[in-house]
Amino acid sequence: MQFPWLLLTLSGGAALAALAPLLTSRLKRGALLLALLPLAVFGQLCALLPKVAAGAVEQVNLAWVPQAGLALSFRLDGLGLVMSLLISGIGALVILYGDAYLHHHPARGRFHSLILLFMTAMLGVVLSGNALLLFVFWELTSITSFLLIGFEHERANARAAAWQALLVTGSGGLAMMAGFVLMAQISGSFEIGEWIAAAGTITAHPLAPAAFVLILVGAATKSAQFPFHFWLPNAMEAPTPVSAYLHSATMVKAGVYLLARLFPVLGGLALWPVLLTALGLLTLLGGSLLALAQTDLKRLLAYTTVSALGMLTFLLGIGSPLAVKTAMVFLVTHALYKGALFLTAGSVDHGAGTRELPLLGAAGRAMPFTAAAGGLAALSMAGLPPLIGFIAKELVYETTLAAPLPLLLTGLTFIANAATVTVAVWVGWRPFWGRPDAGELHPHESPPGLWIPPLLLAALGLGLGLGPGAAGSFLVAPAAQAVLQETLKVKLSLWHGLTPMLGLSVLTLLLGVGLAGLRRRLQPAWSHLWQALGKAGPAAMYPRSLHALLSFASWQTQVLQSGYLRIYVLAIVLTTVGLAGLTVGLRAGLPDFSNAWNAPRFYDLVLIGIILTATLLVTRARSRLATIALLGSIGFSIAVLFLLYSAPDLAMVQFAVETLSVILFVLVLYRLPKFSQLSGRATRLMDLVIALSGGLLMTLMMLMVSSHSEGSRLAAYFAENSLPLAKGRNIVNVILVDFRGFDTLGEITVLTLAAIGVFSLVRLAVKRKRRPFAEGGKAE
Amino acid sequence: MKRSLLLATAARYLMPLMLLFSIFLLLRGHNEIGGGFVGGLVAASALMLYGIAVSPSALRTLLPVEPRLLAGIGLLLALLAGSLPLFSGQPFMTGLWLTAEVPVLGKVGTPTLFDTGVYFVVIGVVLWILLSLAEE
Numbered sequence: 002m003q004f005p006w007l008l009l010t011l012s013g014g015a016a017l018a019a020l021a022p023l024l025t026s027r028l029k030r031g032a033l034l035l036a037l038l039p040l041a042v043f044g045q046l047c048a049l050l051p052k053v054a055a056g057a058v059e060q061v062n063l064a065w066v067p068q069a070g071l072a073l074s075f076r077l078d079g080l081g082l083v084m085s086l087l088i089s090g091i092g093a094l095v096i097l098y099g100d101a102y103l104h105h106h107p108a109r110g111r112f113h114s115l116i117l118l119f120m121t122a123m124l125g126v127v128l129s130g131n132a133l134l135l136f137v138f139w140e141l142t143s144i145t146s147f148l149l150i151g152f153e154h155e156r157a158n159a160r161a162a163a164w165q166a167l168l169v170t171g172s173g174g175l176a177m178m179a180g181f182v183l184m185a186q187i188s189g190s191f192e193i194g195e196w197i198a199a200a201g202t203i204t205a206h207p208l209a210p211a212a213f214v215l216i217l218v219g220a221a222t223k224s225a226q227f228p229f230h231f232w233l234p235n236a237m238e239a240p241t242p243v244s245a246y247l248h249s250a251t252m253v254k255a256g257v258y259l260l261a262r263l264f265p266v267l268g269g270l271a272l273w274p275v276l277l278t279a280l281g282l283l284t285l286l287g288g289s290l291l292a293l294a295q296t297d298l299k300r301l302l303a304y305t306t307v308s309a310l311g312m313l314t315f316l317l318g319i320g321s322p323l324a325v326k327t328a329m330v331f332l333v334t335h336a337l338y339k340g341a342l343f344l345t346a347g348s349v350d351h352g353a354g355t356r357e358l359p360l361l362g363a364a365g366r367a368m369p370f371t372a373a374a375g376g377l378a379a380l381s382m383a384g385l386p387p388l389i390g391f392i393a394k395e396l397v398y399e400t401t402l403a404a405p406l407p408l409l410l411t412g413l414t415f416i417a418n419a420a421t422v423t424v425a426v427w428v429g430w431r432p433f434w435g436r437p438d439a440g441e442l443h444p445h446e447s448p449p450g451l452w453i454p455p456l457l458l459a460a461l462g463l464g465l466g467l468g469p470g471a472a473g474s475f476l477v478a479p480a481a482q483a484v485l486q487e488t489l490k491v492k493l494s495l496w497h498g499l500t501p502m503l504g505l506s507v508l509t510l511l512l513g514v515g516l517a518g519l520r521r522r523l524q525p526a527w528s529h530l531w532q533a534l535g536k537a538g539p540a541a542m543y544p545r546s547l548h549a550l551l552s553f554a555s556w557q558t559q560v561l562q563s564g565y566l567r568i569y570v571l572a573i574v575l576t577t578v579g580l581a582g583l584t585v586g587l588r589a590g591l592p593d594f595s596n597a598w599n600a601p602r603f604y605d606l607v608l609i610g611i612i613l614t615a616t617l618l619v620t621r622a623r624s625r626l627a628t629i630a631l632l633g634s635i636g637f638s639i640a641v642l643f644l645l646y647s648a649p650d651l652a653m654v655q656f657a658v659e660t661l662s663v664i665l666f667v668l669v670l671y672r673l674p675k676f677s678q679l680s681g682r683a684t685r686l687m688d689l690v691i692a693l694s695g696g697l698l699m700t701l702m703m704l705m706v707s708s709h710s711e712g713s714r715l716a717a718y719f720a721e722n723s724l725p726l727a728k729g730r731n732i733v734n735v736i737l738v739d740f741r742g743f744d745t746l747g748e749i750t751v752l753t754l755a756a757i758g759v760f761s762l763v764r765l766a767v768k769r770k771r772r773p774f775a776e777g778g779k780a781e
Numbered sequence: 782m783k784r785s786l787l788l789a790t791a792a793r794y795l796m797p798l799m800l801l802f803s804i805f806l807l808l809r810g811h812n813e814i815g816g817g818f819v820g821g822l823v824a825a826s827a828l829m830l831y832g833i834a835v836s837p838s839a840l841r842t843l844l845p846v847e848p849r850l851l852a853g854i855g856l857l858l859a860l861l862a863g864s865l866p867l868f869s870g871q872p873f874m875t876g877l878w879l880t881a882e883v884p885v886l887g888k889v890g891t892p893t894l895f896d897t898g899v900y901f902v903v904i905g906v907v908l909w910i911l912l913s914l915a916e917e
Contacts, residue, residue, distance in 0.1 A: 650816065650819070653806075654818060660826050664826070664830075664833065667833070668833075668911060728876070728890065729812055731811055731812055731813055731814065733816070737816060737896075737899075738811075738816070738892040738899070742863065743873075743874055746859055746860070749855065749859060749902040749903075750856060752902060752906050753856055753905075756849070756909045763913045764913070
């Protein structure tokens with residue numbers, strides 16, 4: 002019963018999000034109350050820990066839209082548990098931190114509301130057992146991320162960054178959705194559990210690689226893989242707690258999580274190792290090299306986050322049991338130290354007044370607690386014993402040495418790791434114990450709310466490093482088992498003896514620290530180099546492609562929505578003639594018209610004569626009044642024809658419409674410009690051809706309908722069933738309000754919409770102090 | 782604009798008659814020639830005749846509700862008629878009928894309500910468009 006309770010607590014998150022603004026504005030320490038929810042989730046997860054570690058998978062299934070294969074199916078296995086622990090645990094800390102960080106911010110309530118919403122959505126992502134459900138939560142995290150990046154929406158930069166993140170992750174999400182649909186086509190289900198069970202048949206399917214690539218695009222955009230990495234550093238416009246929570250510890254790991262989740266399904270594809278290792282390595286290297294060019298603390302951290310995400314993808318790409326185990330250790334390690342470092346950066350910003358690396362230094366004495374948190378986290382990032390980061394790094398080297406192409410992979414990883422060490426020194430040591438390049442700071446310690454959360458996270462990294470056995474068997478082993486779908490013993494330890502990995506670790510540290518010392522000399526040149534390269538990079542492609550998309554949109558709007566009635570009519574007639582004519586020509590052929598023909602009576606001939614004459618005259622008319630009169634006579638003649646062919650309902654409607662049209666014309670007549678003929682001879686000839694083709698098609702279709710030898714079956718059906726089924730004798734009206742009532746409902750809705758359109762156009766014209774039709778041209 | 786006295790006087794008497802006729806069309810529509818759509822058109826022409834012959838503002842003061850409100854009410858009535866069967870577990874737009882006949886109206890059911898909705902929408906929309914053009 003524990004898991005359903007957990008879900009129930011979770012759904013409370015959405016409710017609490019609605020209450021958050023009220024709570025934080027009414028109660029001085031309302032955020033403490035809000036943090037109880039993630040804490041409760043965290044506690045329940047801890048209670049489930051032994052059970053899941055023993056290999057149990059908790060499940061809850063509720064039907065939602067069974068027709069579409071959408072079910073509220075939730076699963077909790079080792080992988081989901083590790084992610085959920087991170088999300089809820091860091092979530093609680095971030096809520097507390099956010100309360101202190103935004104203490105005087107007027108929109109504090111909105112922040113807490115969004116953070117809670119995000120947390121609920123993110124937990125939904127990692128607990129979903131149904132791909133469609135996962136997609137729903139996935140998109141919710143994108144939307145909350147958008148709102149949180151744009152939290153300070155008065156700033157244009159924040160808005161642009163939010164927009165960019167949403168566009169990139171949103172379009173990736175669409176690709177992922179397409180991938181899911183393909184997977185469902187292949188396997189017949191949206192349940193991930195069933196995909197895993199049918200993994201063999203899925204990978205053998207010819208469409209599986211396409212599904213994989215589409216899902217990979219979704220994962221790569223969300224997890225900021227090359228070439229989509231650029232949104233993540235820009236997302237640093239968000240308040241720091243948001244960066245710590247969404248953009249380093251949890252949300253950006255959603256893509257990696259999805260890849261790990263689908264590893265048992267798609268890991269067998271030949272494309273999997275090739276694409277993922279290449280993508281991962283590129284991101285790993287690119288992220289860490291770009292990081293060295295940054296001077297802002299948050300951007301530094303953001304680029305190393307990109308590099309860490311690349312590392313995770315890379316490890317999943319290698320896909321050996323060792324690599325998966327390493328990935329799980331690294332996932333936890335990174336969330337702990339990166340979350341802590343981001344929170345520290347916020348505290349430094351608060352206490353020292355800047356986040357610029359060259360300006361920072363010597364703040365350690367004044368900010369001892371922040372310095373302790375930052376230092377501890379940086380030690381884990383740099384991979385020093387006895388922190389968990391050390392174990393992670395040893396494992397990474399062990400994996401690359403055992404993988405195919407060990408020299409190349411180890412070499413590239415070595416470079417990236419050394420850069421990570423450099424960044425760790427810059428963010429964890431320099432602001433506190435280094436010397437500022439220029440000027441002097443007057444730092445002061447931040448309130449406890451700003452240093453307790455990062456200190457806790459950093460201490461946890463130390464705790465896990467000191468107790469690697471428990472971390473291995475309770476966190477890493479169940480998670481790796483869920484990914485590999487096989488039982489696995491994980492023994493983590495700090496000391497492996499004198500191994501090549503240890504040697505590499507020492508070398509990494511030496512190179513990293515050495516590079517860190519050369520900052521003042523090397524960094525400016527390095528930044529210039531990357532700025533020059535950046536002009537051709539994907540970050541520059543983004544505005545260009547966005548611009549291209551927008552200009553295409555406005556171009557096609559101008560073509561399709563010209564504003565000229567004659568173009569619209571032309572388009573409608575030509576499309577109908579083209580498509581319907583094609584169908585008639587290809588499918589039906591010309592029927593036998595002998596049945597369709599009744600000898601006309603003499604009064605039919607009279608009416609048809611009137612209609613034809615009026616039609617001819619209308620095209621030659623030289624005044625509007627004449628045109629209206631002639632059109633009216635056509636309409637009324639048709640109404641009389643309806644009467645003669647015993648369709649009194651149609652005739653009545655036709656009469657009424659004709660009458661109202663006359664009234665309408667009277668109202669607008671004196672506002673219209675003077676009648677004139679604008680089109681030349683060639684245009685008029687062209688119009689004649691088009692009009693005749695439209696008329697010809699309609700005639701042909703009428704003949705085809707009436708030549709149907711049996712007559713329509715519909716007519717007989719309606720005649721028979723009108724009274725018994727719909728209790729009415731007037732078939733026309735029964736069709737309108739009963740048999741095809743849904744159509745009528747749509748039509749009257751459209752009618753109302755049209756009225757709204759006319760009304761607003763007229764109002765607009767009045768507002769512009771201009772007679773609506775005076776300018777001609779546009780309103781022909 | 783100069784107004785014709787004859788037309789204005791005639792319109793005063795014609796309009797109520799035409800409105801009555803439109804209601805007659807609406808009510809008998811299910812069995813005989815007529816219906817909400819054509820009834821609405823006739824009613825709208827009746828009112829508009831008055832609006833043109835006397836004045837648009839006179840018509841406005843005569844109307845108990847704004848035309849756009851009328852269109853909205855009609856749309857809601859039609860939607861309500863469609864949704865009523867949902868409460869008895871039947872599909873949207875199923876026709877439900879009272880078992881007993883109502884005097885004058887005859888058989889009454891959700892299609893009658895739906896047709897009334899159409900009637901109001903048509904009057905509302907036509908008057909809305911024409912009045913905004915006439916008053917501008």
